Amino acid sequence: MTDTQTQPQHAETDDARSDLISRVRTILGRRTEGRAVALLSVVVVITAITEPIVFTSYEVTLGRIALIGLVALGLTAVILMGELDLAVASTLAVSGVIMASFESITIGILAALGTGLLIGVVNAFFVIVVGINSFIATLGMLFFLRGAAFVISGEAPVRLANVDAGIAFGRPLIGPLSPRMLIFIAAFVMLHIFLTRVRAGREFYAVGGNREAAHDAGIPVTRRVFTGFMISGFVASLAGVINTLERTAADPTAGSAVLLASFAAAIIGGVLLNGGRGSVFGTLLGASSLGLLQVALTLSGVQVDVQNIVIGSVLLLAVITDPSSLRAAAGSMRALVRSRSGP
Amino acid sequence: MNVPDRDAAVGSQPADDRVGGDDHPAPIIEGRNIVKRFGGAVAVDDVSIAVSPGEIHGLLGENGAGKSTLMRVLAGVLAPNEGAVWVEGRKLDPGDTRAALDAGVSLVHQELSLVPEMTVAENILLGSTPSRSGFINTREQKRIAAEALEEIGVSVDLDEPIARLSVALRQFVEIARAIARKPQVLILDEPTATLTPAETTYLLDMLQRLAGRGLAIIYISHRIPEIFAICNRVTVLRDGRHVTTVDIEDTTPEGVVEFMVGRDLQLELETHRVDPDIGEVVLSARGLRAPGVNDIDLDVRAGEIVGLGGLVGAGRTELVRAMIGADIRTAGETTITRDGITKRIASYRSAVAGGVAYIPEERRTDGLALSMPVVDNITLPNRHALSRAHVLQSRKIVDFAKHLAEVVNLRPPEIHRNVGQYSGGNQQKVVLAKWLGREPEVIILDEPTRGVDVGAKAEIHRLIRELADNGAAVLVVSSDLPELLELSDTIHVVRDGRIVGTLLRDQADETSVMALASGQTKVDAP
Numbered sequence: 114m115t116d117t118q119t120q121p122q123h124a125e126t127d128d129a130r131s132d133l134i135s136r137v138r139t140i141l142g143r144r145t146e147g148r149a150v151a152l153l154s155v156v157v158v159i160t161a162i163t164e165p166i167v168f169t170s171y172e173v174t175l176g177r178i179a180l181i182g183l184v185a186l187g188l189t190a191v192i193l194m195g196e197l198d199l200a201v202a203s204t205l206a207v208s209g210v211i212m213a214s215f216e217s218i219t220i221g222i223l224a225a226l227g228t229g230l231l232i233g234v235v236n237a238f239f240v241i242v243v244g245i246n247s248f249i250a251t252l253g254m255l256f257f258l259r260g261a262a263f264v265i266s267g268e269a270p271v272r273l274a275n276v277d278a279g280i281a282f283g284r285p286l287i288g289p290l291s292p293r294m295l296i297f298i299a300a301f302v303m304l305h306i307f308l309t310r311v312r313a314g315r316e317f318y319a320v321g322g323n324r325e326a327a328h329d330a331g332i333p334v335t336r337r338v339f340t341g342f343m344i345s346g347f348v349a350s351l352a353g354v355i356n357t358l359e360r361t362a363a364d365p366t367a368g369s370a371v372l373l374a375s376f377a378a379a380i381i382g383g384v385l386l387n388g389g390r391g392s393v394f395g396t397l398l399g400a401s402s403l404g405l406l407q408v409a410l411t412l413s414g415v416q417v418d419v420q421n422i423v424i425g426s427v428l429l430l431a432v433i434t435d436p437s438s439l440r441a442a443a444g445s446m447r448a449l450v451r452s453r454s455g456p
Numbered sequence: 457m458n459v460p461d462r463d464a465a466v467g468s469q470p471a472d473d474r475v476g477g478d479d480h481p482a483p484i485i486e487g488r489n490i491v492k493r494f495g496g497a498v499a500v501d502d503v504s505i506a507v508s509p510g511e512i513h514g515l516l517g518e519n520g521a522g523k524s525t526l527m528r529v530l531a532g533v534l535a536p537n538e539g540a541v542w543v544e545g546r547k548l549d550p551g552d553t554r555a556a557l558d559a560g561v562s563l564v565h566q567e568l569s570l571v572p573e574m575t576v577a578e579n580i581l582l583g584s585t586p587s588r589s590g591f592i593n594t595r596e597q598k599r600i601a602a603e604a605l606e607e608i609g610v611s612v613d614l615d616e617p618i619a620r621l622s623v624a625l626r627q628f629v630e631i632a633r634a635i636a637r638k639p640q641v642l643i644l645d646e647p648t649a650t651l652t653p654a655e656t657t658y659l660l661d662m663l664q665r666l667a668g669r670g671l672a673i674i675y676i677s678h679r680i681p682e683i684f685a686i687c688n689r690v691t692v693l694r695d696g697r698h699v700t701t702v703d704i705e706d707t708t709p710e711g712v713v714e715f716m717v718g719r720d721l722q723l724e725l726e727t728h729r730v731d732p733d734i735g736e737v738v739l740s741a742r743g744l745r746a747p748g749v750n751d752i753d754l755d756v757r758a759g760e761i762v763g764l765g766g767l768v769g770a771g772r773t774e775l776v777r778a779m780i781g782a783d784i785r786t787a788g789e790t791t792i793t794r795d796g797i798t799k800r801i802a803s804y805r806s807a808v809a810g811g812v813a814y815i816p817e818e819r820r821t822d823g824l825a826l827s828m829p830v831v832d833n834i835t836l837p838n839r840h841a842l843s844r845a846h847v848l849q850s851r852k853i854v855d856f857a858k859h860l861a862e863v864v865n866l867r868p869p870e871i872h873r874n875v876g877q878y879s880g881g882n883q884q885k886v887v888l889a890k891w892l893g894r895e896p897e898v899i900i901l902d903e904p905t906r907g908v909d910v911g912a913k914a915e916i917h918r919l920i921r922e923l924a925d926n927g928a929a930v931l932v933v934s935s936d937l938p939e940l941l942e943l944s945d946t947i948h949v950v951r952d953g954r955i956v957g958t959l960l961r962d963q964a965d966e967t968s969v970m971a972l973a974s975g976q977t978k979v980d981a982p
């Protein structure tokens with residue numbers, strides 16, 4: 114019976130082994146970052162021609178990418194499990210405000226990061242223990258935290274007590290890389306390793322791909338969802354800390370533009386909203402494209418509202434050109450050509 | 457499938473309520489007085505079961521009898537309301553999947569339980585990924601996965617995502633996963649529902665080999681011959697209650713069926729149609745090509761039941777889907793003739809508008825809204841008939857759904873319950889009911905009775921015949937040979953996307969169909 118049932122499979126893989134090109138193609142076919150690569154190439158080429166200044170003033174560009182990217186990385190962990198965290202931008206704002214309301218910068222940072230973790234725990238509690246849909250639960254959290262940020266700050270930006278630390282933080286540390294960039298890179302590397310090499314992280318994919326199967330296989334689903342929301346909350350508050358340090362003040366309205374962009378970065382990067390598919394590498398590519406795009410548009414004097422129109426369109430385009438539907442379309446086109454020209 | 461001849465008297469054995477009799481070695485797994493309720497409904501009612509090493513224990517019962525629920529309790533997926541599970545004399549924590557796995561209880565679920573985007577190797581070691589201080593040991597992962605696949609004799613690329621495998625291969629990956637956990641108790645819930653006869657035979661041999669090495673196996677199937685081919689003992693459930701546990705030598709197929717249904721099943725239902733009244737061609741394909749489908753000419757006439765036989769993966773599903781425009785076709789065309797007017801089928805929409813009802817193979821994903829009640833699922837494709845000036849008439853809807861639920865013998869017949877809460881076989885009945893309600897001109901059924909119990913199967917066969925008697929053109933895809941032979945007036949055997957032979961009812965038998973399907977002979981269409 115193995116013959117009848119595995120023969121086609123055999124044939125396919127044997128051919129693939131003998132043929133390097135098709136092997137490469139198989140590997141590429143399994144990747145999810147196709148759209149992000151395409152978009153990034155297009156954006157790079159166009160900006161290189163029209164706004165080369167984007168690359169010469171790379172500090173600005175990299176800073177932008179790091180801001181979107183950091184939040185998007187945390188989001189990726191949650192979306193991979195088929196959940197949403199709409200509260201990230203508000204978490205960013207509230208943790209910034211909390212940090213600035215402490216005299217000591219160290220205690221401020223610790224309090225801010227602790228807040229981020231706590232928000233993650235509360236989100237996960239509502240989603241997995243109480244059983245509220247994560248869209249609704251984190252939407253509630255979004256408003257709650259935004260309100261809290263205004264109340265704590267007294268509805269005005271809070272200046273950092275220790276302004277010098279903030280200024281020192283903004284300076285490049287290694288070569289052109291500012292501490293913000295370095296933290297972003299570190300977060301990216303750690304999350305990448307966590308999601309591909311660490312057992313608990315890899316199990317995020319199982320939780321998102323087929324939660325019932327994950328549970329039945331003995332994976333502690335509840336714990337994984339808690340971890341995911343905590344990562345997202347922590348990373349968002351980290352972004353809040355960095356933001357506050359760089360601006361030497363915490364603004365309760367901070368990050369309102371980040372929510373859309375970071376979601377878009379993850380989705381363009383190939384992370385499936387239903388969970389189970391995607392990678393932080395894709396998210397990084399998505400964030401880079403959007404960051405470049407935003408800076409290029411700003412430098413060419415495009416209004417913020419128009420920028421949002423562009424980002425929205427790119428996001429829609431990314432969803433329409435989902436690689437799995439593209440692959441299906443390409444397959445049928447090829448079959449069409451073959452059957453017309455063949456005997 | 458060969459049924460060992462057993463000439464014991466039918467159903468004359470006294471119900472045997474002993475658990476682990478004296479002549480059996482000590483049981484390794486025991487469920488004692490298990491009770492499981494869902495809301496108010498009792499799914500499993502005070503059932504005990506015990507299985508010894510080396511034993512293959514069959515578990516039988518109608519759809520909704522509580523088989524899957526009982527097994528999910530044994531495997532720690534569900535916590536029982538009363539009673540407990542004991543493995544090797546130790547009581548397991550109720551509802552602790554991990555503890556059950558660690559104790560060596562491995563369950564192959566009725567519905568596929570794999571993660572589609574993860575690779576074969578990852579799925580085989582899901583939940584027990586080998587790791588060193590948290591980091592995945594990829595080499596070890598692949599080694600164990602390869603070993604498990606080798607043990608069951610199936611070869612497949614370890615890095616292939618599950619989503620790209622055929623349904624049958626997925627089933628074997630799932631079994632490999634159970635094996636990789638080095639279980640002491642292996643529970644299989646209808647593993648053969650998606651397999652062809654050849655694959656089934658292979659699986660059954662494999663299970664006997666495993667039992668020979670001391671594994672305790674619990675085996676659920678609606679196919680009685682399989683039970684008699686491999687099981688040492690059987691337990692029969694009915695309406696959540698334990699009916700009997702008997703040694704296989706002490707019973708007969710008829711006897712078990714009687715235990716299952718609690719009455720004498722009208723086996724006379726299982727007969728051919730006499731003198732079917734076959735009319736004009738209604739559904740017709742000419743030179744049809746599509747991915748996996750090669751140059752098909754096919755006609756289905758009014759009042760005729762046409763069967764498509766062949767192995768899983770032969771291209772039958774692709775063929776019917778291309779025919780009705782549900783998938784892309786690359787050449788050729790199909791037409792539907794109604795009241796003397798012939799129309800091209802350009803898309804799935806036009807097929808449905810032309811009176812085609814299509815019941816797909818993957819019922820859970822393609823055919824049902826699991827979180828909606830039965831009544832909504834049944835009435836979904838029938839909204840036009842049930843509304844006046846676009847307003848749905850609720851009384852009419854409920855009556856309509858109730859009638860259909862009765863027709864397919866849905867159990868329990870509560871049409872306001874969510875479909876997701878029904879047992880696997882009953883979900884299949886809801887899909888059928890949904891499409892039968894339209895009294896279609898053309899009805900296409902892909903594996904119509906997969907996972908359906910004997911009684912309901914006979915009922916569904918009767919329904920299909922009735923539809924044909926009323927003039928519908930029927931096209932059936934089935935890997936269940938007896939079913940195909942019993943239903944079809946004409947059988948086309950498909951291999952590699954081509955029709956390799958056509959057999960009329962009186963020419964066809966299991967051997968001739970299998971020979972064609974596996975490519976051993978070639979018969980020209982008469």
Ligand SMILES: Nc1ncnc2c1ncn2[C@@H]1O[C@H](COP(=O)(O)OP(=O)(O)OP(=O)(O)O)[C@@H](O)[C@H]1O
Nearest residue numbers: 494499519520521522523524525877878879880881
């Ligand atoms: N999650 C659930 N919620 C409510 N009722 C349920 C649930 N799961 C199962 N049931 C009910 O429990 C009973 C037993 O179902 P079970 O799935 O164990 O049947 P089964 O014997 O495996 O049937 P089949 O042969 O169709 O697979 C059925 O009446 C079913 O409707």
Ligand SMILES: [Mg+2]
Nearest residue numbers: 524566879880
């Ligand atoms: Mg079942």
